[in-house]
Amino acid sequence: MKPKRLESELQDVGTFSHPKQNLEQYATTPALATKVLHLAAVEFGDIEDKSVIDLGVGTGVLAIGAKLMGAGHVLGLDVDMDALSECKENLEMYEPELEVELVLMDVIELIRRYDDYDEQESDESDDDDDDDNNNGDGKRKDYVWPKADTVVTNPPFGTRRKGADVAFLAAAMKMADTAVYSFHKTSTREYIQKVATKKLGAKSAKVVAEMKYGLKNQYGHHRKDEVEVFVDVWRIEPTCKMKRDGNNDEDEIFEQNLRDLAANIEELQLSARERKDKHRSSKNSNNTSNTSNRR
Ligand code: SAH
Numbered sequence: 566m567k568p569k570r571l572e573s574e575l576q577d578v579g580t581f582s583h584p585k586q587n588l589e590q591y592a593t594t595p596a597l598a599t600k601v602l603h604l605a606a607v608e609f610g611d612i613e614d615k616s617v618i619d620l621g622v623g624t625g626v627l628a629i630g631a632k633l634m635g636a637g638h639v640l641g642l643d644v645d646m647d648a649l650s651e652c653k654e655n656l657e658m659y660e661p662e663l664e665v666e667l668v669l670m671d672v673i674e675l676i677r678r679y680d681d682y683d684e685q686e687s688d689e690s691d692d693d694d695d696d697d698n699n700n701g702d703g704k705r706k707d708y709v710w711p712k713a714d715t716v717v718t719n720p721p722f723g724t725r726r727k728g729a730d731v732a733f734l735a736a737a738m739k740m741a742d743t744a745v746y747s748f749h750k751t752s753t754r755e756y757i758q759k760v761a762t763k764k765l766g767a768k769s770a771k772v773v774a775e776m777k778y779g780l781k782n783q784y785g786h787h788r789k790d791e792v793e794v795f796v797d798v799w800r801i802e803p804t805c806k807m808k809r810d811g812n813n814d815e816d817e818i819f820e821q822n823l824r825d826l827a828a829n830i831e832e833l834q835l836s837a838r839e840r841k842d843k844h845r846s847s848k849n850s851n852n853t854s855n856t857s858n859r860r
Pocket of ligand 1: 588589590591592593619620621622623624625626627642643644645648670671672673674718719720721
């Protein structure tokens with residue numbers, strides 16, 4: 566699919582109707598999503614017929630774009646049920662409906678619990694986990710990570726929750742067989758280079774695109790209406806391919822993990838819709854102005 570067509574297909578993807586500041590919910594614009602996905606697909610062959618995970622899928626613009634560019638299985642993970650619910654609505658908008666598997670998952674919690682990644686910046690202690698299967702540091706080693714050829718992520722930049730950007734990157738590198746595409750503030754370039762190669766052991770880490778990101782004042786804590794943020798798009802190759810080929814036990818645990826996490830998704834989705842309806846009706850009765858940021 567040509568970039569112009571992809572961008573126009575993504576125009577109608579709804580963005581967060583009630584963005585949550587603590588989760589740093591900023592939707593990627595159709596123009597930026599197109600730029601990144603086209604690059605990943607055409608320049609590097611990382612999308613077409615590849616499995617893709619969108620980490621922090623939000624309302625789904627990157628996952629949807631990947632699917633439209635010919636990706637195989639696409640899995641979207643997010644900690645916010647409202648976002649997943651809006652993502653589902655966006656998928657249903659296409660004819661036929663786009664198939665993206667959605668799973669509720671706290672990526673930061675996951676990396677904190679199951680990886681040997683050392684969350685330097687965090688002062689949270691991890692002594693609540695006294696499971697046997699750990700290294701004595703409270704971190705379990707038996708977690709089977711969701712896997713895909715390619716991981717794309719527009720992660721929280723770590724402005725609200727320190728270290729969120731690196732936690733996402735660490736998780737993305739656990740999940741990707743071939744490549745991670747991750748957005749980071751240009752001001753953190755040297756740091757990300759160091760973290761990716763030295764700390765997380767990337768085989769390579771390169772900035773493949775630079776973008777100017779116009780952040781609309783959707784939260785009111787910015788003084789200006791729109792703040793410009795310079796963002797790098799990284800392509801990172803994780804060290805070793807950890808394909809789950811031939812290992813049935815691991816496959817089974819992996820499937821079970823996904824099933825457990827997805828078990829209540831429909832129920833949760835319903836309750837998210839109810840919450841949204843309630844929110845709408847209370848807003849209408851208060852007669853407040855429309856704050857929807859749908860494009
Ligand atoms: N991928 C979307 C959204 C990017 S905003 C897009 O490009 O438009 C970042 C997303 O990360 C939000 O959807 C937010 O809910 C999600 N997020 C924040 N913290 C998270 C966590 N701990 N685990 C999983 N998702 C998280």
